[in-house]
Amino acid sequence: MADTPFAPVILGDEPGSFPHSVLAERHPAIIRQVRDAFPYGPGQHRALDELLKSCAEGAVEPLPADAPDGDRWQEWGLADCAGHSWYDVPWLWSESYFYRRLLEAVGWFGPGAWQGIDPFRPFKRAELDAPETDAELAALDALPGLPEQERARALLHGSLWGNRADLGFRLSAEGAEAQDPVPALVADDSADLWSLLPPDGGATVVLVADNAGRELVPDLLLIAHLLAEGRAARAVLHVKPYPYYVSDATTADVVDALHRLRAAPGAAGEYARVLWSATADGRLAVRAHPFSCAPLPYERMPDDLRAEFAAATLTVFKGDLNYRRLVGDRRWPPTTPFQEPTAYFPGPVAALRTLKSEVITGLSAATEAALVAAEGHRWRTGGTHALIQVALK
Numbered sequence: 001m002a003d004t005p006f007a008p009v010i011l012g013d014e015p016g017s018f019p020h021s022v023l024a025e026r027h028p029a030i031i032r033q034v035r036d037a038f039p040y041g042p043g044q045h046r047a048l049d050e051l052l053k054s055c056a057e058g059a060v061e062p063l064p065a066d067a068p069d070g071d072r073w074q075e076w077g078l079a080d081c082a083g084h085s086w087y088d089v090p091w092l093w094s095e096s097y098f099y100r101r102l103l104e105a106v107g108w109f110g111p112g113a114w115q116g117i118d119p120f121r122p123f124k125r126a127e128l129d130a131p132e133t134d135a136e137l138a139a140l141d142a143l144p145g146l147p148e149q150e151r152a153r154a155l156l157h158g159s160l161w162g163n164r165a166d167l168g169f170r171l172s173a174e175g176a177e178a179q180d181p182v183p184a185l186v187a188d189d190s191a192d193l194w195s196l197l198p199p200d201g202g203a204t205v206v207l208v209a210d211n212a213g214r215e216l217v218p219d220l221l222l223i224a225h226l227l228a229e230g231r232a233a234r235a236v237l238h239v240k241p242y243p244y245y246v247s248d249a250t251t252a253d254v255v256d257a258l259h260r261l262r263a264a265p266g267a268a269g270e271y272a273r274v275l276w277s278a279t280a281d282g283r284l285a286v287r288a289h290p291f292s293c294a295p296l297p298y299e300r301m302p303d304d305l306r307a308e309f310a311a312a313t314l315t316v317f318k319g320d321l322n323y324r325r326l327v328g329d330r331r332w333p334p335t336t337p338f339q340e341p342t343a344y345f346p347g348p349v350a351a352l353r354t355l356k357s358e359v360i361t362g363l364s365a366a367t368e369a370a371l372v373a374a375e376g377h378r379w380r381t382g383g384t385h386a387l388i389q390v391a392l393k
C-alpha cells in the first residue's frame, strides 16, 4: 500500500451528491415501503416514525442497553459515531446502521411475534416469482449443447449482470433496470479467474453473495456449474445473517431460490439437483457470518474469516456493496490498481460488480477518460457498467 495515494473515506455530507441522496431520499422511501407492506402495530409504527425523524434531522443514537449485538456494534465503532449526524460519519457506516435500526423498529430482534420476520421478504419474493425469472431460467435450456468454456463464460456473465437486480437500487434509480447495460466491461480479468479454476482442479471457491432473487439464482447456477465440471471441489456461499440493504440474500433466500430452481423444468431443474446433492454431502456450504453485515471494510475482518478466505483457492465478492467493503469505501483515483487496496486480502480474490456507487479502482487511463467523456459522472452510479477484477497472490 506504500505507493497508494491517500483516498478520503466517503461521507454522505455533501448535498446533491449520490451518498447524500441515499441517506436523504432512499432511506425514507425504504421506511415508507416497509411500513406499507406489513400490518404492523402501533409500537412498530412509532418506532418507524422515530427512525424517520432521526434520519432526517437527528444524530446517530446508541442501541438499546439490551440489544443482543450491542457489544459487536461497540467494536464496530458505535461509540465513535453516536451523537454525530448520520451525514457526518462514514457513509458505509450510516447505511449499515440504518438497516440495523430498521430491523429493530419492526421487531426482528424480538422477543415477540415479529421476531425474525424479514421486512423485505415481500419484495424479494415478488422478484423471484416474476415472469422475468421464468424467462431467465428457460434460457438455460440453450446451454447444454455448448462447449464447457462457453457455458462457464455465460454463467459467469449471468452472475455478474445479475447484480443489476437490486431492489434498493431500483427504489431511487427510476428506470435503471430498463436501460440497456453497456456490454463491454470496464475491466475484465476473467482469464485470471478461470486460470485459478481449471476443470477437475479441485478448487475451493468462496462466493460472498449480494442480492437474493434474480442475482442469487445465477450465483447458484455458477456454483452448480463449477461443482459439476470439477472447476470447484467445494464451494462456500456467504450470505447475510439478517435482512440488509433491502434485497441482500439471507439463508431463507437461499432456500427460496433453491426451491424456485428445483420447481423449474429443463436445465434449471438439473442445476437444482446438482446443488441439492452438493449441500447434502457438504460440497456446498452456506455461512452467515456476523461480519457480513458489519459497517466496515473487509480489511478489518476477524481472524476466523481471514483464515477461511486464506484457505480458499478463490474468493469471489459479488456486487457493489461488497466491492466498497473489499477495496475500502474511499475516493480512490480510478486508475489505482485493484491489487493495491486488496493487498491485505489473504488469498486470491475476485470482484464481480455492476457500478452503482462512486468507488472504483483498476481502470486504465483510457477507459476512465472514455467513460468521463461519454457520461460525465453518471457511469459510476448508473448500474449500466460492470467489471470483473482479480487479484492473484
Ligand SMILES: O=P(O)(O)OC[C@H]1O[C@](O)(CO)[C@@H](O)[C@@H]1O
Pocket (backbone or CB within 6 Å): 022, 095, 163, 166, 168, 169, 210, 211, 245, 318, 319, 320, 321, 322, 324, 356, 357
Ligand atoms: O446490491 P449492491 O450491488 O451491493 O448495491 C447496493 C448499493 O446500493 C447503495 O445502497 C447505493 O448504490 C450502495 O450503498 C450499495 O453499494
